[in-house]
Amino acid sequence: MSHSADSELILTPLHALHLELGARMVPFAGYAMPVQYPKGILAEHLHTRQSAGLFDISHMGQVALRGDDAAAALETLVPMDIHGLPEGKQRYALFTNEQGGVLDDLMVIPRQRADGAGQELFLIVNAACKVQDVALLQTLSDRCEVVPMPEQALLALQGPQAVQTFARLVPEAADLVFMTGRWMDVPTEGGAIRIFATRSGYTGEDGLEISVTAADAQRLARLLLSLPEVEPIGLGARDTLRLEAGLCLYGHDIDTSTTPVEAGLTWAIQKVRRHGGARAGGFPGAEVILAQIDQPNLAPRRRIGLIGLDRTPVREGTELLAADGRSAGRVSSGSFAPSAGGPVAMAYVAAEFAVPAGTLYAQVRGRAVPMQLQPMPFVPHRYWRG
Amino acid sequence: MSLKFTPDHEWIRVDAAGVATVGITPHAQDALGDVVFVDLPEVGKTYAAHDTVGVVESVKAAADVFSPVSGEVTEVNETLRADPSLANSDPQDSGWFFRIKLSDPSQLDGLMDEAAYAELLKNA
Numbered sequence: 001m002s003h004s005a006d007s008e009l010i011l012t013p014l015h016a017l018h019l020e021l022g023a024r025m026v027p028f029a030g031y032a033m034p035v036q037y038p039k040g041i042l043a044e045h046l047h048t049r050q051s052a053g054l055f056d057i058s059h060m061g062q063v064a065l066r067g068d069d070a071a072a073a074l075e076t077l078v079p080m081d082i083h084g085l086p087e088g089k090q091r092y093a094l095f096t097n098e099q100g101g102v103l104d105d106l107m108v109i110p111r112q113r114a115d116g117a118g119q120e121l122f123l124i125v126n127a128a129c130k131v132q133d134v135a136l137l138q139t140l141s142d143r144c145e146v147v148p149m150p151e152q153a154l155l156a157l158q159g160p161q162a163v164q165t166f167a168r169l170v171p172e173a174a175d176l177v178f179m180t181g182r183w184m185d186v187p188t189e190g191g192a193i194r195i196f197a198t199r200s201g202y203t204g205e206d207g208l209e210i211s212v213t214a215a216d217a218q219r220l221a222r223l224l225l226s227l228p229e230v231e232p233i234g235l236g237a238r239d240t241l242r243l244e245a246g247l248c249l250y251g252h253d254i255d256t257s258t259t260p261v262e263a264g265l266t267w268a269i270q271k272v273r274r275h276g277g278a279r280a281g282g283f284p285g286a287e288v289i290l291a292q293i294d295q296p297n298l299a300p301r302r303r304i305g306l307i308g309l310d311r312t313p314v315r316e317g318t319e320l321l322a323a324d325g326r327s328a329g330r331v332s333s334g335s336f337a338p339s340a341g342g343p344v345a346m347a348y349v350a351a352e353f354a355v356p357a358g359t360l361y362a363q364v365r366g367r368a369v370p371m372q373l374q375p376m377p378f379v380p381h382r383y384w385r386g
Numbered sequence: 387m388s389l390k391f392t393p394d395h396e397w398i399r400v401d402a403a404g405v406a407t408v409g410i411t412p413h414a415q416d417a418l419g420d421v422v423f424v425d426l427p428e429v430g431k432t433y434a435a436h437d438t439v440g441v442v443e444s445v446k447a448a449a450d451v452f453s454p455v456s457g458e459v460t461e462v463n464e465t466l467r468a469d470p471s472l473a474n475s476d477p478q479d480s481g482w483f484f485r486i487k488l489s490d491p492s493q494l495d496g497l498m499d500e501a502a503y504a505e506l507l508k509n510a
Binding site: 035036040041042043045236240311312313315335336338343365 | 419420422423425441443444445446448
């Protein structure tokens, strides 16, 4: 990663490629990132849903935890079963605070170190939180080695044709199932490129996330873009894709004021860390979060999905009223959803309004826009589970 | 007559009967991206120049549409309401937003001609 001279924004290893492809660059979490390419958000979104899209997500943080005690140490910061996670199996996790709120969401996978010198936990965290996350992880430094990896770039190849397309280059990629990962070599004319790929993503589609050194990133991206199925996709479509997939965006749909239970992420907390489990509690906010799991009525709000009953897009921050005029809650993410074909939103509402198929009224420019509660995802996930 | 432009990136074209057609400029649609929704003014209602008369929304953003002049709205583009992408594909023709009967044609003198608008874009 390097700094641009005139703007203070950090440039990813693919910056020159983005400009060459005609990307519209925007500042995001301190980085210059492509929000869209010339085809635009709608076309990029739909292309990803039907073929394969390549995303530069090098702004995200990559960190390794090393040492025999790393899993047990990380369990003091997240309410997940890390100890029981086998090598090559990936898990969604949350850093929590003492109030039971969410400090960040992340992916964790135990893997062999790149130098072959044993195992490590490989973490991917959000760009906007990574400085704070690394500082939090450093509190574990008497128990494990904390290794930020700013020299690594991250690409995502997403879509129903992503893996079969990639497997033309690296056949063993097709052996991965959803939420597993492994090291691979991508043969190229200029020599093999070593990557660590996981079969996961942030679009609801099948696909891969690929960690590669900054030095090899542009060569790999150009190779992938040379495949006929693959188009470059910007952050604009990444946001509409994840929204349709019902996936939370940190700082919008989850933050320090939302508990995992309110956010509908209870599934991410394994039984072994809940009351009655062998390693129950022992993470920040355990008292609040575990009590809410036992008694959901202790969680005052719920994250819900809404579809618009007319064409008006409903944006983040919009107030929602019940039919009788009482305030029900507020939209946390909302947009026109290209594959769903209309407006969709996520919102937090008081538990009493989280009624299946209930109607709420979004207050948009003085008008009441009717929206109906709908289970998420808005567009079915198409993960490959084998 | 020829097109005039506002600093808010609307265009306006007046016909012989003193009725003006209004839309957003190619620059405006390009900056917004894929238009997915438009809110149009009410036919028969009278607006003052600079009043907010509608909204144009892309996937990412919402922007107000202002009336460049004062007058009564005589027609809105129902085809655009049904297919908002016309604002992207044909912004200065079939992607028009509304027609307004000017109450004070001298207001047109305060708007930019094509050259002045091009200059504005160059310096933006």
